[in-house]
Amino acid sequence: MKKALDILKKHSVEAVLLVLMLMFTIVKGTIFLNINNIITILRQSSILGIMSIGMMFCMLSGGLNLAVGSMVSLVTVTSAVFMTSMNIPWPVAFLVSVAICTFSGWATGFIIVKTRIWPMIGSLAMQTILSGVAYIVCGGLPIYDLPKGSIIFGQANIGVIPLPVIILLAVAVVSAFILNKTYFGRHFYVSGSNVEAARLSGINTSRICIMSYVISGFLCGIAGVIMTGRVSSGQPAAGKGMDMTCLTAVVLGGVSMNGGEGKVSKVVVGVFILGVLKNGMTIMNVDEYTQMIVEGLIFLFAVCFDSLQRILSERTGKKKAA
Amino acid sequence: MSNILEVKNITKIYPGVVALNRVSMDVREGEVHALIGENGAGKSTLIKVITGAIEPNDGEIVYGGKSYSKMSPELSRQLGIEAIYQEFNLAPAVSVAENIYIGSKVNDGAVIDYKKLYSEAAKVLDNFTVEISPKSLVKDLTVAYMQLVEIAKAIARNARLIIMDEPTAPLTEDEVGNLFEIIKELKKQGVSVIYISHRLDELFAVSDRVTVMRDGEVIVTKDTKDFNKEQLIYHMVGRGLNETFPERNVTYGEPVLEVKELCGNGVAPVSFTLRKGEVLGLAGLVGAGRTELVRLIFGADPKDGGKIFIEGKETAINKPQDAVRSGIGLVSEDRKAQGVFLRMSIKTNITVTILEKLAKWGVINRRAENDCAVEYREALNIKTPSLEQLAGNLSGGNQQKVALAKWLASKSKVLILDEPTRGIDVGAKQEIYQLINRLAEEGLGIIVISSEMEEILGITDRLLILSEGRLSGTLMKEEYSQTTVLKYASGEQ
Numbered sequence: 001m002k003k004a005l006d007i008l009k010k011h012s013v014e015a016v017l018l019v020l021m022l023m024f025t026i027v028k029g030t031i032f033l034n035i036n037n038i039i040t041i042l043r044q045s046s047i048l049g050i051m052s053i054g055m056m057f058c059m060l061s062g063g064l065n066l067a068v069g070s071m072v073s074l075v076t077v078t079s080a081v082f083m084t085s086m087n088i089p090w091p092v093a094f095l096v097s098v099a100i101c102t103f104s105g106w107a108t109g110f111i112i113v114k115t116r117i118w119p120m121i122g123s124l125a126m127q128t129i130l131s132g133v134a135y136i137v138c139g140g141l142p143i144y145d146l147p148k149g150s151i152i153f154g155q156a157n158i159g160v161i162p163l164p165v166i167i168l169l170a171v172a173v174v175s176a177f178i179l180n181k182t183y184f185g186r187h188f189y190v191s192g193s194n195v196e197a198a199r200l201s202g203i204n205t206s207r208i209c210i211m212s213y214v215i216s217g218f219l220c221g222i223a224g225v226i227m228t229g230r231v232s233s234g235q236p237a238a239g240k241g242m243d244m245t246c247l248t249a250v251v252l253g254g255v256s257m258n259g260g261e262g263k264v265s266k267v268v269v270g271v272f273i274l275g276v277l278k279n280g281m282t283i284m285n286v287d288e289y290t291q292m293i294v295e296g297l298i299f300l301f302a303v304c305f306d307s308l309q310r311i312l313s314e315r316t317g318k319k320k321a322a
Numbered sequence: 323m324s325n326i327l328e329v330k331n332i333t334k335i336y337p338g339v340v341a342l343n344r345v346s347m348d349v350r351e352g353e354v355h356a357l358i359g360e361n362g363a364g365k366s367t368l369i370k371v372i373t374g375a376i377e378p379n380d381g382e383i384v385y386g387g388k389s390y391s392k393m394s395p396e397l398s399r400q401l402g403i404e405a406i407y408q409e410f411n412l413a414p415a416v417s418v419a420e421n422i423y424i425g426s427k428v429n430d431g432a433v434i435d436y437k438k439l440y441s442e443a444a445k446v447l448d449n450f451t452v453e454i455s456p457k458s459l460v461k462d463l464t465v466a467y468m469q470l471v472e473i474a475k476a477i478a479r480n481a482r483l484i485i486m487d488e489p490t491a492p493l494t495e496d497e498v499g500n501l502f503e504i505i506k507e508l509k510k511q512g513v514s515v516i517y518i519s520h521r522l523d524e525l526f527a528v529s530d531r532v533t534v535m536r537d538g539e540v541i542v543t544k545d546t547k548d549f550n551k552e553q554l555i556y557h558m559v560g561r562g563l564n565e566t567f568p569e570r571n572v573t574y575g576e577p578v579l580e581v582k583e584l585c586g587n588g589v590a591p592v593s594f595t596l597r598k599g600e601v602l603g604l605a606g607l608v609g610a611g612r613t614e615l616v617r618l619i620f621g622a623d624p625k626d627g628g629k630i631f632i633e634g635k636e637t638a639i640n641k642p643q644d645a646v647r648s649g650i651g652l653v654s655e656d657r658k659a660q661g662v663f664l665r666m667s668i669k670t671n672i673t674v675t676i677l678e679k680l681a682k683w684g685v686i687n688r689r690a691e692n693d694c695a696v697e698y699r700e701a702l703n704i705k706t707p708s709l710e711q712l713a714g715n716l717s718g719g720n721q722q723k724v725a726l727a728k729w730l731a732s733k734s735k736v737l738i739l740d741e742p743t744r745g746i747d748v749g750a751k752q753e754i755y756q757l758i759n760r761l762a763e764e765g766l767g768i769i770v771i772s773s774e775m776e777e778i779l780g781i782t783d784r785l786l787i788l789s790e791g792r793l794s795g796t797l798m799k800e801e802y803s804q805t806t807v808l809k810y811a812s813g814e815q
Contacts, residue, residue: 182684183677190674193663200622200660201674201728202646260665 013254013269020273024280032283039160045275046164047072047223047230049268051242052249053175054219056267057212058109059250060179062192062259064119065216067108068223068246070130072239075101075224077134080143080234083150090150094228098221104130105217109210127243134236143234154229164226168268171219176264188212192259248299249274257306274298325384326351326483326514327372327403332381334367341367342378343538349483354505354515356525356546359535360558360775360808365518368535369485372516373405374398386482404476405485408492410468412460419443419456421471422478446474450504466497473504477513484508485516490524491609502528520607522551522812534558552805559775559804567780568752570759574599577634578767579619579650579736584628587614590792591628596736596767601758603782604771606811611791612771613655616738620645620652633735646675651729655740655771657718661725664714668706669695671713671724675732698727703753719750726757737761738769743777755781775804789813 008015024032031037051068058065075097082093104126112122156163179185191198191208199205220239227238253270255262274295281291327349334342342364349355359365370376372383374393383390385401393403412421422443429435443456447470454467463471469489476484490498505515505528517529525532526546533543534557541557575598583591589611596602604612617623619630621639630639632648639645645652654660663671672695673680680690695709702723706716713724722742729737739758743751758781762768772778778785779802787795787810795810 181686183681183686184684186670186674186677186686190663190666190670193665194659196660197663198674200620200642200652200654202643202732203674204641204643260663 013252013266017269017273017276020276028283032280039162041275041279042165043162045271046168047226048242048245048249049168049271050171050219050223052246052267052271053171053264054216055246055250056255056262057188057215059255060192060259060262061188061209061212062195063112063209063212064123065108065213066120066123066243067126067130068216068220069239069242070127070134071101071104071217071220072224072227072242073236074130074134075221076228076238077138077143077234077236079228080146081137083147084143084145090147094225098218098225101221101224102214102218105213106210109213113206113209138234138236146232151229151232153226167222167226172264172268179264189260244299245274248295248302251302251306257303324351325349326386328384329372330382330384332371332378334371334376334378340538345540347533347540347543349514349516351514352509352512353531354509354517354529356517356529356532358532358558363535364538365535369405369487373403402480402482404479404481406472406476406489407487410472412468412471414461415459417457417459418454418471421460422446422474446478449477449507452500465492481513483514487518490519490521520812522554555805555808559808568756568759571763572783575765580631581619582629584618584625586626587618587623588791589615589618592793594786596769598765598767599762601762601768601770601782603778603785604769604788605778605785605807606788608773610788610811612788613740616652616740616769616771620650620738646732649735651732651734652738653725653740653742655744657721657725662713662721665712667710668713668724669709672698672727672731675728694731698731702727702757719746722746736767740771741773742770775807787811
């Protein structure tokens, strides 16, 4: 019994996903649980998933990036402008846009790390700035009529599996490899766990923290490319509101708000929980505003859980010490 | 004169330590009563008992003729006991007047009557010979003036007993004179002062009586005029070395670390050489600049000037990374905040400094990492069932060994240990001493900082003594005596 509890504790995120899926299956039967709907959920989750993995790097090392939504918007409009009004071939347009996005990630990280402002405040400022830039680049209006080839990242399938899902999988595998197997990856955990101890152990903590934003920027770039394909246009508001959703997914996935703890696979499960929930609620005709409330409640629940767990472990730790 | 305060047979026991052992002391009305003793003698604990910050296990506190078994912060304040600590309790962005009356009101109603507030504050400040405007902001004041605001705050609350903890530590000489004037003024008004200081000269200038504490007990209380300095030091030290320190074969090699005119971070230019196989001690009072000095060497804080040579080669150390690369390891005094990663596994903690070398193409060799962790777990006898255990679950002594292990793993040539035995039990202490000996015999150069006098005299070969950020003396092992160390530490050349 105790063993079962331990397993449940260890895999609580996965358990939540299963329970959720079971619930929707009971209520809606095959309308929810059929291969097409599941693939739809996966496809809809892939952009958020890639962004969340980037966010995870920031949070592991003790930061936060609330500019991810604006970064995605920026990529869709710069790509679109490059392709349409500047007639640059779409692969080049995407490459340059991803580069711009990666750079904006670096800038965010650089400012936050060097000035030691709160990551939340610094990235919030960047969110507003980059969103403004996105609107200026496209003149405030969506850009349509993109070249045919450019939408493949958002809409193509390989077999039955949508390409974005495969990209998410690849990003997850590579990220997990970096974080678990390389010393570079370990440094994110170590820096997030105790930045001063890490610095005094000879780790270049500023570089690691800045790198986490660079990675986040790069992954937002990729997410932006997929987004461009999915909406077949450059949308200055494409990523609007996704910052919070990302944060929710990452915290749901067990990444500590204090840094230093978290696994890629769990974050992906966190993303799927949100995907299933949104899909299920939509099938059940729950209106958009109620969905907002639910999403907010989930976020609140996740952060409270994270915080309460810490308080509890501190308390028991103190008891042990005394 | 009658007594305003009497503490009788106060005992305070912490797990494993008797912090106060049947301590009795009295303070007369209008008296300046100095309280002295080495670090850890129990002065702070006693003060905390008097102000009600901690509850004693036994004993009685008599204040103004009434007996209490314990104080509370609210009660002691009501009774007119105020303490001025080294860290001020002031709101920096707020005016002097508002700070003086913080937590109390000068007028009724919800709106502050600033006119009254300023005039009341001015009245309090009139006690002092110096001019402070009640309207100026605290953050614009010098440290000395901030201290005056603290004293004014105590006066405004009608304090009858003011406790001053190392009040002259942040002051210049002129400011010290000024403070003494104020203390005399307080005396005239019948206010009593408990005055804690490490600077023995000051006691003769300002105090009426002196109480010396050592190892949680009151050793002696006498009129200041009946003491001379040597006697005070004798009472403070008053014992031989009673802990055993393991013997070591001392053989010195080449200089491994040379520091030339290194300064910054409140440390005046310091030069010294550390040889292979040598254990060098840094002694001095808390705040003398010992930790600051080693942090400069390690590149943890920016330096203003000076050079560092490692094995004879000048080495630029501007950040901890440089220090680690050139073979310096620092076990910092604040183990939990800076030494170990409490939320990470023991294995991660041990290998953090050499992870890069345990990796090929950036990929960590799991087996090599594990072997390394196992090697140092055994070498240091870290008691844990598993290397995957979180470091935070270990005892203090084992945590310290983990913090040390990472520097052994990285093959440091110079090891700096800042308070290596703070907060760890006797058995673990002995293990650390033996380890220091073993490492020195293996040819490491070791710098040890310790506030425990016996310890630093017992384990080191040579001692640098710092006082107020400057090197005030160097002692070779044969010259060691607690009296001399204390003399240098209190600032005498």
